[in-house]
Amino acid sequence: MNIERKFPCVRDMQKAARTNIPKFSYEYLSGGIGRNQSVKNNRKALDNIIITPQYLVDNADDPDCRCELLGQKFDRPFGVAPIGLSGLIWPGGSQALAHAARNNNIPFCLSGFATVSMEEIAAIAGEHAWYQHYMCSDDEINKRFFKRALDCGYQNLIITIDIPTATRRDHDIRNGLSVPPRFNFRTAYQILQRPRWALETLTTGIPRFENFIDLLPDKPSSQKTGFYLQELIEGHVNLDRLKMVRDHWPHNLIIKGILSEQDAQKCVEIGVEAIVVSNHGGRQLDAADSAIHRISQIRQVTGNNLTIIADGGVLTGLDIIRYMTCGADFVLAGRAFMYGVAAMGQRGAEHVMKVLFEEFECTMAQIGCNNIRGLSAFRADNKTLCQPAH
Numbered sequence: 001m002n003i004e005r006k007f008p009c010v011r012d013m014q015k016a017a018r019t020n021i022p023k024f025s026y027e028y029l030s031g032g033i034g035r036n037q038s039v040k041n042n043r044k045a046l047d048n049i050i051i052t053p054q055y056l057v058d059n060a061d062d063p064d065c066r067c068e069l070l071g072q073k074f075d076r077p078f079g080v081a082p083i084g085l086s087g088l089i090w091p092g093g094s095q096a097l098a099h100a101a102r103n104n105n106i107p108f109c110l111s112g113f114a115t116v117s118m119e120e121i122a123a124i125a126g127e128h129a130w131y132q133h134y135m136c137s138d139d140e141i142n143k144r145f146f147k148r149a150l151d152c153g154y155q156n157l158i159i160t161i162d163i164p165t166a167t168r169r170d171h172d173i174r175n176g177l178s179v180p181p182r183f184n185f186r187t188a189y190q191i192l193q194r195p196r197w198a199l200e201t202l203t204t205g206i207p208r209f210e211n212f213i214d215l216l217p218d219k220p221s222s223q224k225t226g227f228y229l230q231e232l233i234e235g236h237v238n239l240d241r242l243k244m245v246r247d248h249w250p251h252n253l254i255i256k257g258i259l260s261e262q263d264a265q266k267c268v269e270i271g272v273e274a275i276v277v278s279n280h281g282g283r284q285l286d287a288a289d290s291a292i293h294r295i296s297q298i299r300q301v302t303g304n305n306l307t308i309i310a311d312g313g314v315l316t317g318l319d320i321i322r323y324m325t326c327g328a329d330f331v332l333a334g335r336a337f338m339y340g341v342a343a344m345g346q347r348g349a350e351h352v353m354k355v356l357f358e359e360f361e362c363t364m365a366q367i368g369c370n371n372i373r374g375l376s377a378f379r380a381d382n383k384t385l386c387q388p389a390h
């Protein structure tokens with residue numbers, strides 16, 4: 001199969017993912033919350049960013065797309081966002097993306113709720129692996145996680161703050177989504193229709209929350225696992241709790257799920273290194289504004305003291321450039337990478353990165369920008385932006 005011709009863009013991989021994985025997995029991955037308004041708005045907000053190219057320029061034929069972020073050098077200013085329940089989407093999906101991220105010199109963020117351990121991912125991706133954590137209400141447990149991450153050599157800890165309460169997604173409730181998967185007539189039927197996924201799952205093993213295994217009772221049912229985890233995870237994370245993290249995490253601390261200037265200001269106060277401006281891919285609040293609309297105002301508050309990473313809706317290299325013209329220092333993508341893996345496994349992980357790399361570079365050359373630091377000058381609406389920190 002010539003994957004270049006079959007999958008020239010992420011949308012083609014998304015179509016293949018849909019026919020390759022069970023319906024409950026696909027809806028978990030692609031869906032948002034409520035009426036999917038926030039997912040649609042993320043797309044619309046990106047499409048509305050217009051860029052004015054410049055053609056009479058020197059030195060833009062071979063743009064420099066590399067970047068430096070939080071003390072590390074990367075080949076492109078984007079990385080893989082944390083995705084929970086990854087093994088349910090594609091068995092070994094996180095491992096495939098971690099390998100590809102290291103090969104392509106971009107970061108891979110491991111969700112604490114992925115179905116692979118932080119130790120395994122550190123062994124695969126080394127310094128390209130970042131660890132994302134949801135705060136537990138018991139600090140002894142949080143500290144155990146931080147120590148594990150430090151022992152594995154993680155340099156970047158992401159604390160996600162935008163899930164203050166149990167999330168209700170209609171499609172997941174309808175599908176009875178759980179880990180390990182709950183087998184009923186409906187899920188069994190969906191699995192039988194996807195024999196490749198079923199076979200891979202049998203080979204790889206039934207997905208489990210590997211990072212939490214030692215905290216769960218022996219052989220818990222899927223219902224019990226959900227209950228224990230819900231009990232374990234904290235609701236709203238306040239400033240004192242983040243100060244505690246700051247005191248116990250000596251390396252880069254990144255707070256994910258910021259949309260308001262107020263929250264950004266608090267992050268500045270406790271001295272975090274970076275924030276991720278994000279509406280969690282439109283999965284938490286159907287009325288949430290898109291990250292790309294918020295970056296400029298947030299930058300007014302943070303100035304250049306904080307690195308701003310942003311995400312939501314990215315499907316192309318152009319989308320990443322759109323974020324950067326709006327002032328982001330770095331961009332994450334979640335679904336785009338998972339679509340590649342769900343379409344083709346490990347080959348898909350490599351291929352989706354190749355596509356985004358090439359699209360990014362072509363777009364840089366097309367608009368006449370020879371360096372990512374210059375991108376904020378290309379926004380067509382002429383809104384004044386604070387200069388991003390580099």
Ligand SMILES: Cc1cc2nc3c(=O)[nH]c(=O)nc-3n(C[C@H](O)[C@H](O)[C@H](O)COP(=O)(O)O)c2cc1C
Nearest residue numbers: 029081082083084111160280281312313333334335
């Ligand atoms: C299936 C799925 C699972 C996710 N799980 C997590 C998670 O465990 N932790 C987290 O911080 N964000 C999680 N996110 C949010 C992503 O990290 C990221 O913010 C979002 O996917 C960006 O939007 P995009 O998918 O449109 O690129 C998840 C997103 C999806 C689609």
